[in-house]
Structure formats: C-alpha cells, structure tokens
Amino acid sequence: MSTPSLIFICTGNSARSQLAEALFKHMAGNSFDVYSAGTAPEPVDPRVFEVLAARHISTNGLHSKELASLSDKYFDYAITLCDKARQSCITQVKAAQVLAWDFADPKPTAGVKAFDVVLNELSERIKYFLLFSQKYRNPTEQLTDALSFYKALADDTRLKTLLLIQQQQELCVCELTTALNETQPKISRHLAQLRKAAILQDRRHGQWVFYRLADNLPAWAVEVLRLTAQSNAQLISANLSALNQMGDRPQRAALCNAN
Incomplete structure (x- = not known):
C-alpha cells in the first residue's frame, strides 16, 4: 500500500501551514508524505522556527512554497487552515478529500504566545486525525456497480451525507442529525x-x-464526489454552518450526550 499524501494550505504559507507541516511530520513519522503551500506565499515568519525549536521539532526543509508549483501532484488529503485559502484552493489542488481547519493567524500578535497557541491547537487536531485514519474498520466489500453508486446519490439526504463526510473526513450520527436537521432513525x-x-x-x-x-x-x-462538492458548494453550505455551530469534536460530544 502506498504512503498517503497530505498538504496543508494557507494563504501565505508563512506561519500556520509551516507549523502544521513540521508538527504533522513530528507526530506521524514516515506514515504520511506531508507538504505545505500557499496561495500567495510569503517568507516564513522567524517565530515559526523559534517555537518549533523550543519543542525540539525539526524545521528541516521548511520554506515557503506556491500551491501552483504542486499542481501536477494528487493528494489524498488537502487541509486548508484559513477561510481565504479554502475559497481559493478548491480549483488549484487535486485531492481525494479537502478538509477545512480554520485557525486564527498568529502573525499580527507580538511575541510567540499566539504561535504556541496555534501549535497546541494543531496538536489536538492532528492527534484526532491520526487516530481516525489509523483505526478505521476495513470493509470486506467493495463497490463494483456504478448503478448502485448513482442510485445512492439520487437521494437528497444521502448525497448531502456523503458530501459532508467527504468534507469533514468522518462524522457520527449525532453530528449528521444536527447538520441535516433530520431525525436519528432516518439518518441511521x-x-x-x-x-x-x-x-x-x-x-x-x-x-x-x-x-x-x-x-x-x-x-x-x-x-465524482469531489467534483460534485467543488461545483455545488452551496448545496451543503447551510449544513456545514449548522455543524460548525456545534464547535469542535469535544464540544460536539457534549452536545450529543445532552441529546
């Protein structure tokens, strides 16, 4: 099995995506091929190297790169780290799944504290990502019939479910009932x-x-799912908004328990 590839994308590729690239490599070892790039790259902020060195995280190879320079590469995952990059990268990156992790830009704040905060938040998100990607149950059957696939897409709830899961990487029943405003039995x-x-x-x-x-x-x-999502972003925009109102996964779990 080939090593999965992943790219972190931000506008400048000067802070958040550089932190994410270095930290992901540190946490995942050689289990992923990891890249970062920017839609409008700028020089890497020196505080990136400072906070990474303080935690003994390698900064080898970190440099600002333009997303267009990787246009010939197909990624398993593309993760945007700011809303502006999410809006502009969708037509520039080839990826099986595009995920949106929105973090505040630490650069406008003096000192390194904001960089440390982003690094801590990235650590939690990457930890969950690695947990999910390594512990999926291997299916025993494989889709071989195009007709059954397109029949699945013909239902509004199932189509939106697939597009939401593709965008978010994975979701539980409670998250989907909230996002789609449907009953749990129907979603299940x-x-x-x-x-x-x-x-x-x-x-x-x-x-x-x-x-x-x-x-x-x-x-x-x-x-097919990628192109559908790319050309019909408005189809699930309201559903994503409802899902985002649940907060991150720890907050979502609390809301699910309350229900």
Missing part, C-alpha cells in the same frame, strides 16, 4: 444503506460510531 437508515453499498465504512470509538468514505472506494467514485 441512510447510513446503513450507504454502508451496505460499500460506499461508507464505520469504526467504533467508545460509545460512538463514526462514518467515513470507504478506504477501497474506487477512484472514479471519489472523483
């Missing part, structure tokens, strides 16, 4: 259909069951 029924069709796979973590695109989903099916 559609998830079971997508699981049976080998389009989704799930994993259990404690009392939670999380759903993601099947690891062995054919490339053509992944590309």
Whole structure:
C-alpha cells in the first residue's frame, strides 16, 4: 500500500501551514508524505522556527512554497487552515478529500504566545486525525456497480451525507442529525444503506460510531464526489454552518450526550 499524501494550505504559507507541516511530520513519522503551500506565499515568519525549536521539532526543509508549483501532484488529503485559502484552493489542488481547519493567524500578535497557541491547537487536531485514519474498520466489500453508486446519490439526504463526510473526513450520527436537521432513525437508515453499498465504512470509538468514505472506494467514485462538492458548494453550505455551530469534536460530544 502506498504512503498517503497530505498538504496543508494557507494563504501565505508563512506561519500556520509551516507549523502544521513540521508538527504533522513530528507526530506521524514516515506514515504520511506531508507538504505545505500557499496561495500567495510569503517568507516564513522567524517565530515559526523559534517555537518549533523550543519543542525540539525539526524545521528541516521548511520554506515557503506556491500551491501552483504542486499542481501536477494528487493528494489524498488537502487541509486548508484559513477561510481565504479554502475559497481559493478548491480549483488549484487535486485531492481525494479537502478538509477545512480554520485557525486564527498568529502573525499580527507580538511575541510567540499566539504561535504556541496555534501549535497546541494543531496538536489536538492532528492527534484526532491520526487516530481516525489509523483505526478505521476495513470493509470486506467493495463497490463494483456504478448503478448502485448513482442510485445512492439520487437521494437528497444521502448525497448531502456523503458530501459532508467527504468534507469533514468522518462524522457520527449525532453530528449528521444536527447538520441535516433530520431525525436519528432516518439518518441511521441512510447510513446503513450507504454502508451496505460499500460506499461508507464505520469504526467504533467508545460509545460512538463514526462514518467515513470507504478506504477501497474506487477512484472514479471519489472523483465524482469531489467534483460534485467543488461545483455545488452551496448545496451543503447551510449544513456545514449548522455543524460548525456545534464547535469542535469535544464540544460536539457534549452536545450529543445532552441529546
């Protein structure tokens, strides 16, 4: 199995994405090929090297790069770290999944404290990402029938579910009921259909069951979902807004428990 590839994207590739690249390499070792780039690259802020060195995280190879220079590479994951990059990179990067991690820019604040805060927040997000990516349940079946795939897309709830999961990497039933404003039985029924069709796979973590695109989903099916999301961002914009109002995963878990 080839090593999965990942790129962090920000506007300047001068702070957040550089911190993310170095930290991800530090935490994941050689299990991913990791890159970073900017849509309008600027020189790397010296405080990036300062805070990384303080934590004994290697800064070898860190330099500002233009996203267009990597236009010929296909990534398994593209992670944007600011809203401006998310809006402008969607047509510039080729990736199976595009995720949005929005962090405040630390550069306008004097000193290194804001950089440390971003590094801590990135550490938590990367920890969850690695946990999820390494512990998915391997599906025993593989989608081989194009007709069943397109039938799945023909339902509004299932289509939005797939696009949300592709954008967020994985979601639980509670998160989807909130995002789609549907009942839990209805969401669970559609998830079971997508699981049976080998389009989704799930994993259990404690009392939670999380759903993601099947690891062995054919490339053509992944590309259909990517192009659908790219050309129809408004289709799930309200659903993403409802999901974002739940906060990050720890806050979401608290809300799910309350329900």
